[in-house]
Amino acid sequence: MTGILPPDLAAWLAAQAEGIDAGEVPAAPILPRLADAGLVRIGVPAALGGSGGTVMDAVETIAAVARESLAAAFMLWSHRCFVEFMVHTPNAALRDRLLPNLLAGRLAGASGLSNVMKFLAGLEPLQVTARPKGDALVVDGVLPWVTNLRQGGFVVAAAADPGDGGPAMILALAHDDPGVFRSADLALMGMRSSDTASLRIEGARIGRDRVIAADAPQWLPGVRPAFLAMQCGLPLGLAQRALDEAAGEGGAGRAVLAAPIAALRARLDQIAAALETGLAIGSFVTRPAALFELRIALSDIVFQAVSLELQAGGGRCYLQGPGGGFARRWREAAFVPVITPSTVQLRTALDALGRAA
Numbered sequence: 001m002t003g004i005l006p007p008d009l010a011a012w013l014a015a016q017a018e019g020i021d022a023g024e025v026p027a028a029p030i031l032p033r034l035a036d037a038g039l040v041r042i043g044v045p046a047a048l049g050g051s052g053g054t055v056m057d058a059v060e061t062i063a064a065v066a067r068e069s070l071a072a073a074f075m076l077w078s079h080r081c082f083v084e085f086m087v088h089t090p091n092a093a094l095r096d097r098l099l100p101n102l103l104a105g106r107l108a109g110a111s112g113l114s115n116v117m118k119f120l121a122g123l124e125p126l127q128v129t130a131r132p133k134g135d136a137l138v139v140d141g142v143l144p145w146v147t148n149l150r151q152g153g154f155v156v157a158a159a160a161d162p163g164d165g166g167p168a169m170i171l172a173l174a175h176d177d178p179g180v181f182r183s184a185d186l187a188l189m190g191m192r193s194s195d196t197a198s199l200r201i202e203g204a205r206i207g208r209d210r211v212i213a214a215d216a217p218q219w220l221p222g223v224r225p226a227f228l229a230m231q232c233g234l235p236l237g238l239a240q241r242a243l244d245e246a247a248g249e250g251g252a253g254r255a256v257l258a259a260p261i262a263a264l265r266a267r268l269d270q271i272a273a274a275l276e277t278g279l280a281i282g283s284f285v286t287r288p289a290a291l292f293e294l295r296i297a298l299s300d301i302v303f304q305a306v307s308l309e310l311q312a313g314g315g316r317c318y319l320q321g322p323g324g325g326f327a328r329r330w331r332e333a334a335f336v337p338v339i340t341p342s343t344v345q346l347r348t349a350l351d352a353l354g355r356a357a
Contacts, residue, residue, distance in 0.1 A: 005064050009037045013068035020071045021328050023185075023192025027075075028150060030193065034065065034076050035105025043080075044087060048095070049103050055084075055226045056276045059233040066237030070332035071191035073237060074339075077230050078148040082109025084226045085157050085170070088219075089212045094172060098155060108150035108195065109157075112143045114340035116159030116168065116216060117224065123345055126168055128201060130160035136205050139171065139179070143199040145340070149175070149182055150195050158201075159216050168216040171206065179204030190331040225284035228291050228341075229275055235298040235336045239268055242305035242329055249312035257312055264304055271297060289353050292346045299337045306333045 005013070012033065019025035034040060043058035044050020058080055066073035083102050086095045086109075101107035118124045128141030139160060146156055154175045159168050173180055183198040213219035247261050271294050278284045284291040306329050310317050317323040337343040 005039075005068075006037050009033060010064075010068060013065065013072055017069040017072075018324055018328060020069050020193040021190045021331070025193045027193040027195045028152060030072050031075055031079060031108055031148065031150065032105040034072065034079075035103065039065070039076060040080060040083060040103050040105060044083060044103065048087060048099060055229055055279050058226075059229050059236070059272075059275060059279075062230055062233030063237030063240065066234050067241040070234060070238055070329075070335065071194045073234055074191060075148045075194050077234060078111045078146075079109045080230055081111035081113075081227050082155065082157055084223060084230075085111075085212055088223050091209070091211060091213075093209060094212065098172070102155075106153075108148045108154040110146050110148040110154055111227065112146045112156045112158045112173075112199070113170070113220075113227070114145070115143070116170070116220065117227070117341050118345055119159065119168070120217065120220060120224075123341075123348060126159055126161040128158050128160040128171075129163050130169060130171060131163050133205070136207055137171070137210075139173065139201050139204040139206060141201050143201070145186065145196065146199055147194050147196045149197045149199070151175075151182070154195075156199065157212060158199075167214075167218070169214050170212040170216050170219065172210045172212055173199075173201065173204065173206065177204045177206060190328065191335065221285055221288070224288060225279060225282075225291060228288075228295055229279055229284070231339060232271075232275060232295055232298055234339070235302040235333075236268060236272060238329060238332055238336070239264070239298070239302045239305035242302070242309040242333075243268075245326070245329075246305070246308040246312040254312050257308060260304075261308055264301060264308065267297075267301060271301075289350055292350055295341075296343050296346050296350075299343045302333045302336050306330050 016025050039061050041050040042061045043053045043055050046052045062073050062077050065076055086099050089095050102109050115127050119126050130137040130139045156173050158171050158173055160171055161168055179202045181200040186196050243261055243265055274294055309326055313326060317326040
């Protein structure tokens with residue numbers, strides 16, 4: 001299985017998970033460790049420097065990291081999404097310039113496309129503009145929540161309204177662009193060492209060689225399945241770990257939980273199979289509702305999984321020492337429904353699609 005981590009990386013993540021969640025471990029070395037283990041290259045064509053495989057292989061890899069640390073997996077998801085954008089950009093020169101450093105983890109990639117995913121679903125306007133000025137673009141706006149903005153060097157994908165009636169475009173903004181300002185890390189309840197911050201963009205002047213896609217509405221449906229499917233790897237891995245913890249609790253009094261644990265495992269397997277099939281045949285491109293439904297189902301399942309872990313562990317889960325891992329997974333599960341697009345946004349989009357039908 002592609003999603004099995006190298007033992008040394010799995011051990012490091014397990015040892016550092018609490019510190020990553022609490023912000024006690026520096027964020028900077030996390031992505032390079034994941035990249036050194038080859039995780040970023042999984043699902044990327046060998047011709048572009050990857051190790052081959054499919055998007056589902058990348059989903060399984062993100063799930064494997066999420067078993068140990070959702071924060072580290074969230075960073076991998078954001079980075080891997082930007083890599084996927086480079087795989088699919090028609091701008092070969094930009095891809096050739098950025099991809100080697102992205103695959104090696106020397107440059108942190110960030111997916112700032114949550115806003116445009118909501119824009120496509122009719123949920124909110126674009127928050128970034130890019131007006132032409134000579135042979136350049138002048139960019140203004142805000143990205144309120146972006147993960148993997150490494151202080152030492154990042155590149156972020158942003159959707160921008162050209163303001164001239166043309167289609168929205170996708171741009172690559174860099175940490176050292178004049179006019180791009182990173183906030184301090186957001187004061188999250190957990191997952192603190194994830195380089196999550198906001199970006200303020202004021203008159204940033206970039207060349208047109210930074211355009212990832214000139215027509216966002218036409219280009220984005222092709223990459224949205226990978227964006228959301230890889231996001232599904234987060235609750236998949238977390239739920240699997242919580243169920244493993246629940247099943248590992250001994251005692252005759254816990255036997256009553258065996259059936260619901262098995263049923264939830266079977267449901268996770270069904271969702272993973274549906275993800276793999278939909279990605280393989282390309283049905284999520286034309287039928288995004290099916291993928292939205294899987295993402296919503298996983299948000300519900302991950303809560304059921306940590307609830308079973310709590311029931312199996314009993315009072316031990318509420319003790320600071322023995323219950324530390326459970327408490328972190330409980331907070332991680334609470335984060336899953338609010339990851340953009342949130343489950344509320346996805347339900348709203350499904351409702352709109354149902355009315356349109």
